[in-house]
Amino acid sequence: MVVLASRNTAENLSEIQAGNDAERRDPGDRSPGSRVLFVTSEIADFVKVGGLGDVSAALPRALQVHHDVRVLVPGYPQVTQSEWPIEVVAELPGLMDIPPCQLGRIELTEGLIVYTLLCPELYDRAGSPYLDPEGRDWSDNDIRFARLSLAAAQLCVGYPRHETTALEWQADLLHLHDWQAGLAAGYLRWNHVDTPCVYTIHNLAYQGLFPRHHAARLGVPESAFDEGKVEFFDQLSFMKAGLVYSDHITTVSTTYAREITTPAFGCGLDGLLATLAEEGRLTGIVNGIDDSWNPRTDTYLARSFATSDWAGKRANTEYVRRSFRLAVSHGPLFAVVSRLVHQKGLDLTIAVAESIVRAGGQIVVIGCGEPPIENALRNLAARFPGAIGVSIGFSEREARCLFAGSDFLLMPSRFEPCGLSQMYAQRFGSLPIAHRTGGLADTIEDGVTGFLFDEMSPDGFQEAIRRAFRVFGATDLFYAMRRAAMAIHYQWRLSVRPYADLYSNLVAPNESVARLGRRA
Ligand SMILES: Nc1ncnc2c1ncn2[C@@H]1O[C@H](COP(=O)(O)OP(=O)(O)O[C@H]2O[C@H](CO)[C@@H](O)[C@H](O)[C@H]2O)[C@@H](O)[C@H]1O
Numbered sequence: 001m002v003v004l005a006s007r008n009t010a011e012n013l014s015e016i017q018a019g020n021d022a023e024r025r026d027p028g029d030r031s032p033g034s035r036v037l038f039v040t041s042e043i044a045d046f047v048k049v050g051g052l053g054d055v056s057a058a059l060p061r062a063l064q065v066h067h068d069v070r071v072l073v074p075g076y077p078q079v080t081q082s083e084w085p086i087e088v089v090a091e092l093p094g095l096m097d098i099p100p101c102q103l104g105r106i107e108l109t110e111g112l113i114v115y116t117l118l119c120p121e122l123y124d125r126a127g128s129p130y131l132d133p134e135g136r137d138w139s140d141n142d143i144r145f146a147r148l149s150l151a152a153a154q155l156c157v158g159y160p161r162h163e164t165t166a167l168e169w170q171a172d173l174l175h176l177h178d179w180q181a182g183l184a185a186g187y188l189r190w191n192h193v194d195t196p197c198v199y200t201i202h203n204l205a206y207q208g209l210f211p212r213h214h215a216a217r218l219g220v221p222e223s224a225f226d227e228g229k230v231e232f233f234d235q236l237s238f239m240k241a242g243l244v245y246s247d248h249i250t251t252v253s254t255t256y257a258r259e260i261t262t263p264a265f266g267c268g269l270d271g272l273l274a275t276l277a278e279e280g281r282l283t284g285i286v287n288g289i290d291d292s293w294n295p296r297t298d299t300y301l302a303r304s305f306a307t308s309d310w311a312g313k314r315a316n317t318e319y320v321r322r323s324f325r326l327a328v329s330h331g332p333l334f335a336v337v338s339r340l341v342h343q344k345g346l347d348l349t350i351a352v353a354e355s356i357v358r359a360g361g362q363i364v365v366i367g368c369g370e371p372p373i374e375n376a377l378r379n380l381a382a383r384f385p386g387a388i389g390v391s392i393g394f395s396e397r398e399a400r401c402l403f404a405g406s407d408f409l410l411m412p413s414r415f416e417p418c419g420l421s422q423m424y425a426q427r428f429g430s431l432p433i434a435h436r437t438g439g440l441a442d443t444i445e446d447g448v449t450g451f452l453f454d455e456m457s458p459d460g461f462q463e464a465i466r467r468a469f470r471v472f473g474a475t476d477l478f479y480a481m482r483r484a485a486m487a488i489h490y491q492w493r494l495s496v497r498p499y500a501d502l503y504s505n506l507v508a509p510n511e512s513v514a515r516l517g518r519r520a
Pocket residue numbers: 049050051052054055202203252287337338339366367368393394395396399416417418419420421422424439
């Protein structure tokens with residue numbers, strides 16, 4: 001048996017769990033369903049790098065009616081220095097090179113409870129959750145996210161209370177997100193704790209690979225390597241740990257769930273994923289969006305508008321043109337709102353940009369990411385002043401204005417697990433032009449709520465853009481497509497059921513009954 005040894009103490013997780021289970025049943029508890037800990041490296045309330053931040057903010061809130069879902073995130077400065085008060089509720093032991101830390105509790109809007117790891121030596125830094133200010137991975141990312149994973153495992157068994165406050169909650173199920181949370185399932189199983197785990201892949205391309213010899217400093221047992229459970233081409237893989245040790249795997253669209261079982265999309269894990277799919281343990285659940293994505297109520301917009309209020313939408317278009325110093329035009333406005341990474345196919349957008357401008361279109365871009373893509377876009381804007389505007393940076397407000405002001409969204413992703421930008425664009429009456437892959441194929445109906453192309457090449461993309469130009473010129477059809485796109489209901493509150501059912505099925509029925517009487 002592997003023992004989770006803290007720097008000061010040695011604790012056995014399964015024994016702690018048995019003791020705490022007995023102690024923590026309280027007839028006063030009226031929380032519904034199961035107690036679920038949602039383990040994530042981003043939450044849009046505090047810090048968002050991409051779509052994971054959105055999902056982590058919206059899905060747990062939508063699930064509250066079915067289960068007692070709480071979120072665990074690292075204590076980045078964006079969390080610890082926010083306006084929300086933090087109550088210290090527990091002391092969590094460390095393990096090998098993973099330092100001990102405190103656990104803070106924050107109550108957010110809609111009663112969402114977020115636990116955060118107060119560990120300044122790992123998280124109190126300038127930069128993004130993953131990168132230093134120079135854009136390089138933090139060199140101790142293995143320890144930073146092993147700390148997150150270990151804390152999640154510890155919250156399944158309960159842990160020493162802080163002297164003045166008490167953590168009176170422990171998870172019945174872990175919902176782990178992406179590689180940063182993958183080791184949590186391992187820490188449980190290495191300690192013979194059988195708390196069920198759901199592991200969600202938001203992007204298989206980021207796997208959390210580290211040199212094999214880092215395993216010892218994270219308390220990963222050598223046997224896990226020998227049995228091939230965490231090993232990926234002689235490296236330590238956090239992603240693989242999540243896949244191997246979790247009870248059920250989900251990913252964020254049905255098409256991507258199929259694609260990742262093939263060599264073309266499987267990033268070297270397709271064999272394992274195909275086996276999981278055959279066993280019925282891999283499911284695609286299309287993401288939703290939260291209710292704030294509504295052009296009638298969005299306070300960021302130059303003017304709010306409802307379906308068919310095209311003058312209201314046009315006011316946003318004019319606002320975007322002015323803010324990006326574009327010329328007055330009656331042509332279509334194309335938008336890009338994206339992380340600027342290889343996945344998103346910006347090279348195709350750059351390749352077709354000139355022909356869009358020659359045909360009378362204009363392009364606005366907001367994004368940040370890989371410096372060569374950022375530079376290529378800056379150069380493009382310099383070549384076509386008045387027709388192409390580029391803003392390198394991250395701004396929720398600007399992103400919303402672009403969705404509202406544009407006629408079309410360009411999204412030629414090489415692969416796309418789900419994609420949220422196309423759904424936001426549709427809600428705001430901007431028709432996505434996208435590669436038929438992953439969640440883009442699942443959420444865009446070609447010629448009805450957007451445009452899809454099959455061949456991942458400038459020619460393939462160009463053909464779809466030509467169709468978009470033709471539709472833009474056929475006003476009735478264009479407006480009909482806009483209406484169809486705006487009428488789609490992707491909201492989480494309507495699409496949360498598959499997750500709620502999955503949790504219920506994985507938590508043993510007798511546990512559910514006992515749980516109804518526990519205190520939060
Ligand atoms: N410069 C900028 N300023 C402001 N906002 C910006 C921005 N750049 C991007 N965004 C926003 O970030 C989010 C991006 O989400 P996506 O789902 O489209 O892609 P991402 O690859 O980050 O997410 C991964 O996880 C999600 C969640 O599961 C999957 O949908 C997706 O396919 C997968 O690649 C959107 O909310 C978008 O508006």
